[in-house]
Amino acid sequence: MSRTGRVTINDVARTAGVSVATVSKVINGRYGVAQATNERVQEVIASLGYESSLVARSLRSHRTNVIGILVAEFEPFSTEILKGVSQAVAGTGYELLAYSGGGAGGTDVGWERRSLSRLSGTLIDGAVLVTPTVVEVHDGVPVVAIDPHAGPSGIPTVDSDNLAGAVTATEHLLALGHRRIGFLGGRPDLESSRLREEGFRTAMARAGVPVDPALVRVGGYRRETADRPAHELLELADRPTAVFAANDLMAIATIEAAADLGLAVPRDLSVVGFDDVPEAAATTPPLTTVAQPMQQMGSVAIGMLVELMAGRPVPAAHLRLPTRLVERGTCAPAPVGATAAVR
Amino acid sequence: MSRTGRVTINDVARTAGVSVATVSKVINGRYGVAQATNERVQEVIASLGYESSLVARSLRSHRTNVIGILVAEFEPFSTEILKGVSQAVAGTGYELLAYSGGGAGGTDVGWERRSLSRLSGTLIDGAVLVTPTVVEVHDGVPVVAIDPHAGPSGIPTVDSDNLAGAVTATEHLLALGHRRIGFLGGRPDLESSRLREEGFRTAMARAGVPVDPALVRVGGYRRETADRPAHELLELADRPTAVFAANDLMAIATIEAAADLGLAVPRDLSVVGFDDVPEAAATTPPLTTVAQPMQQMGSVAIGMLVELMAGRPVPAAHLRLPTRLVERGTCAPAPVGATAAVR
DNA sequence: CTGTTAGCGCCTTCAG
DNA sequence: CTGAAGGCGCTAACAG
Numbered sequence: 001m002s003r004t005g006r007v008t009i010n011d012v013a014r015t016a017g018v019s020v021a022t023v024s025k026v027i028n029g030r031y032g033v034a035q036a037t038n039e040r041v042q043e044v045i046a047s048l049g050y051e052s053s054l055v056a057r058s059l060r061s062h063r064t065n066v067i068g069i070l071v072a073e074f075e076p077f078s079t080e081i082l083k084g085v086s087q088a089v090a091g092t093g094y095e096l097l098a099y100s101g102g103g104a105g106g107t108d109v110g111w112e113r114r115s116l117s118r119l120s121g122t123l124i125d126g127a128v129l130v131t132p133t134v135v136e137v138h139d140g141v142p143v144v145a146i147d148p149h150a151g152p153s154g155i156p157t158v159d160s161d162n163l164a165g166a167v168t169a170t171e172h173l174l175a176l177g178h179r180r181i182g183f184l185g186g187r188p189d190l191e192s193s194r195l196r197e198e199g200f201r202t203a204m205a206r207a208g209v210p211v212d213p214a215l216v217r218v219g220g221y222r223r224e225t226a227d228r229p230a231h232e233l234l235e236l237a238d239r240p241t242a243v244f245a246a247n248d249l250m251a252i253a254t255i256e257a258a259a260d261l262g263l264a265v266p267r268d269l270s271v272v273g274f275d276d277v278p279e280a281a282a283t284t285p286p287l288t289t290v291a292q293p294m295q296q297m298g299s300v301a302i303g304m305l306v307e308l309m310a311g312r313p314v315p316a317a318h319l320r321l322p323t324r325l326v327e328r329g330t331c332a333p334a335p336v337g338a339t340a341a342v343r
Numbered sequence: 344m345s346r347t348g349r350v351t352i353n354d355v356a357r358t359a360g361v362s363v364a365t366v367s368k369v370i371n372g373r374y375g376v377a378q379a380t381n382e383r384v385q386e387v388i389a390s391l392g393y394e395s396s397l398v399a400r401s402l403r404s405h406r407t408n409v410i411g412i413l414v415a416e417f418e419p420f421s422t423e424i425l426k427g428v429s430q431a432v433a434g435t436g437y438e439l440l441a442y443s444g445g446g447a448g449g450t451d452v453g454w455e456r457r458s459l460s461r462l463s464g465t466l467i468d469g470a471v472l473v474t475p476t477v478v479e480v481h482d483g484v485p486v487v488a489i490d491p492h493a494g495p496s497g498i499p500t501v502d503s504d505n506l507a508g509a510v511t512a513t514e515h516l517l518a519l520g521h522r523r524i525g526f527l528g529g530r531p532d533l534e535s536s537r538l539r540e541e542g543f544r545t546a547m548a549r550a551g552v553p554v555d556p557a558l559v560r561v562g563g564y565r566r567e568t569a570d571r572p573a574h575e576l577l578e579l580a581d582r583p584t585a586v587f588a589a590n591d592l593m594a595i596a597t598i599e600a601a602a603d604l605g606l607a608v609p610r611d612l613s614v615v616g617f618d619d620v621p622e623a624a625a626t627t628p629p630l631t632t633v634a635q636p637m638q639q640m641g642s643v644a645i646g647m648l649v650e651l652m653a654g655r656p657v658p659a660a661h662l663r664l665p666t667r668l669v670e671r672g673t674c675a676p677a678p679v680g681a682t683a684a685v686r
Numbered sequence: 687c688t689g690t691t692a693g694c695g696c697c698t699t700c701a702g
Numbered sequence: 703c704t705g706a707a708g709g710c711g712c713t714a715a716c717a718g
Binding site for chain 4: 361362363364365368375376377380399401402403404405464465
Binding site for chain 2: 006007049050051052053054055056058059073074075076079082083085086090095096097098099100101113114117118119120121122123140277278279280281282286
C-alpha cells in the first residue's frame with residue numbers, strides 16, 4: 001500500500017512475506033538471515049526501488065554519515081567554500097548536506113544556531129558553519145566554523161588573514177600614488193569587516209595619510225546594499241580617486257556605480273576588492289582584489305571536522321590562512337594633480 | 344537530562360513543568376493554552392535554546408517547508424544553479440537543503456534516485472534534480488529536473504538550447520577561418536553532450552567541412568578527465584587550429600594543455616567552451632564560451648516546483664532557455680596557411 | 687534463523 | 703486547559 005508514493009520498509013516486508021526486522025537485517029548486512037530469504041528480500045528491494053529513509057534511520061540510530069554545511073544563503077563566497085568541501089569529502093565515505101536556514105538578507109542573526117539545532121543530534125554527524133554570527137558550544141555534534149563573524153572563539157575555526165590582506169590592498173593603492181582613498185566596509189558587527197577596516201586604517205596611518213571620515217561607508221557585503229553608498233562616495237564633490245571595498249560583491253557594485261556616473265575604471269577611479277570570488281575576473285575591467293583561499297578553507301575545515309568526528313583532538317584549533325593580492329585591471333596610478341594636491 | 348547535548352521537547356516540558364503536548368501547542372501556536380503557561384514555556388524554550396528537530400517533525404507531519412536540491416557534487420555548474428535557486432526561494436517561506444549523494448566522479452549512475460528516495464516523503468516537500476542521469480516518476484513528491492542527462496521525459500524539465508549553442512560556437516570558429524577544428528565531448532551517455540556534438544557536426548556539415556574523426560575526443564566534462572584527451576589532441580602531428588570543448592571545465596583543461604605544450608592561445612590555438620561558469624572569465628586569456636543562463640535555470644525551476652507543490656499544474660512542462668556566445672579572448676583568425684591548405 | 691517488542695523525538699487525537 | 707496514548711520508518715535487543 002504505497003499511498004504516499006514512497007515505498008517503506010513495510011512495503012518491502014509485506015511483499016517479501018517477512019517481517020520488517022528481517023528486511024532491516026538484510027539492508028544492514030547483519031548476520032542471521034537465511035541465504036534464500038536474503039536473496040528474496042534483495043530482489044524485492046530492487047524491484048520496488050526501495051531506499052531507506054535517511055530521516056527514520058537517523059532518528060533511530062543517531063548516525064547518518066552525513067556532514068552538514070550550514071550557510072545563510074548560497075552566494076559566491078559560500079559556494080566557493082562548498083566546492084572545496086565537496087572535493088575534500090570525496091573518498092571519506094561521508095555525504096554532504098548543505099542547509100540554508102537564514103533569510104536571504106543575512107540579517108537573520110542566529111540562523112546558524114537554529115539550523116544546527118534542527119539538524120544536529122539526528123540528521124548530521126558533524127557540521128561546518130560558514131560565517132556564523134554567533135558561536136556557542138551548545139550542541140552535541142562536532143562543529144568547525146569558517147570565518148565566524150565574531151572571530152575565533154571556543155570552537156575550532158578556519159579563517160584567513162583579513163588584517164594583513166587589507167593592509168596589502170591599501171598599500172597597493174598608496175603605492176600607486178592615491179591619497180584620497182575610500183573604504184566601503186561590510187557590516188560593523190562582523191569581525192572580518194572590522195579587521196579589513198582596521199587594516200585599511202593601519203596602512204593609511206603608516207603612510208601618514210589621514211582618513212577622511214566622509215570616505216568611509218558601510219556597504220553590507222552585498223551588491224544591492226552597496227549600490228547606494230558606492231554612488232554616494234562617487235558623487236562627492238571631492239570624490240576619492242580609489243576605493244577599497246571590503247569584498248568583491250561591493251567592489252563590483254562600485255564598478256557599476258562608476259560606469260553609471262560616467263567614470264572610467266581605472267582611469268578615473270581605481271578599485272580593489274576582497275575575496276577573489278570567480279565573478280571578480282568577469283568584470284570589465286577584471287577586478288584587482290585580495291584573494292582568500294576559499295576552497296582550501298573548505299577542505300581544511302572538513303579535515304578538522306573528520307578528525308573531530310573520529311574522536312581525535314585537532315592539533316590547531318584556529319587555523320589562519322594567508323591572503324594575497326591579485327592584480328588585474330582596476331587599478332592605475334593616481335592622476336598627478338590629485339597626488340600633488342595633497343602633498 | 345541532556346545526555347546527548349541536544350535539547351528536546353521533553354527537556355522543555357520537564358523544565359517548564361508541563362507536558363510535551365502543551366509545549367507542542369505553544370510552538371505551533373495552537374489555541375488552548377493559558378496565557379501564563381504560554382509565557383513560561385516560551386521563556387524556557389528561549390533559555391534552553393530549543394529548536395524542534397526537523398527530522399522528528401517531518402517524520403510525523405510529512406511536511407517540512409524544505410525544498411531539496413539534489414546534485415552529484417558541488418562544482419561550478421551546480422553551484423551556479425544553487426545561486427539562482429537561493430535567490431528564487433527567498434521570500435517563498437521555503438528553506439533549502441542541497442544534498443550531494445553521488446560519489447565524486449559523477450560516474451555513480453542512479454544517485455538521484457537513491458538520494459530522492461532517502462529524502463523524499465520525509466525530509467523534503469519537493470525536489471530539484473540537477474543533471475540527473477535517469478528520470479523516473481516513481482516518488483511521491485513533486486520534482487523538477489534541470490538539464491537531465493537523458494533529455495526531457497515525463498517530469499517537468501528546464502534546460503538550455505544545447506544544439507543551437509553548439510552550432511553558434513562552431514560557426515564562430517568557422518567564420519574565423521578555422522577548418523581543422525577539434526571537439527572535446529562530455530560523455531556519450533549524456534543528452535547535453537550528445538546535442539553539443541550534434542551541433543558541432545551540423546555546423547561543420549553546413550559549411551562543407553569534413554570532420555576528422557581523430558579530432559573528436561571524449562573528455563568526461565571534468566577538468567581531470569579532460570587533461571589527457573586535450574593533450575592527445577594538441578600533440579597530433581596535424582593538430583587542430585581550434586578546439587570546441589563541450590563545457591568550460593574541459594576548455595580550461597585545454598588551455599592548460601596548450602600552455603603545457605608551449606602553444607599560445609589564441610595565436611596558435613583558438614578555444615571555445617560551453618556554460619560560461621564564473622571561472623571562464625578568469626583564465627588567461629579569458630575564455631570565449633557559449634553562455635547558458637544557469638542562475639535563471641535554477642530560479643525558473645523553483646518557480647515551477649513551487650507551483651507543483653501548491654497543487655497547481657505547471658503551464659510548460661519543458662522549458663528551454665536560449666544560449667548566447669560570449670566573445671572573450673581565446674579565439675583568433677586561423678593562420679592563413681592552415682585555411683589555405685584545406686581550400 | 688525469524689518475528690515480536692520497544693522506543694528514537696515529535697505531533698495529534700482523545701479523554702480527563 | 704492539560705496529560706496520556708498512538709504512530710511516523712527504522713533499528714536493536716530479546717524471544718520463539
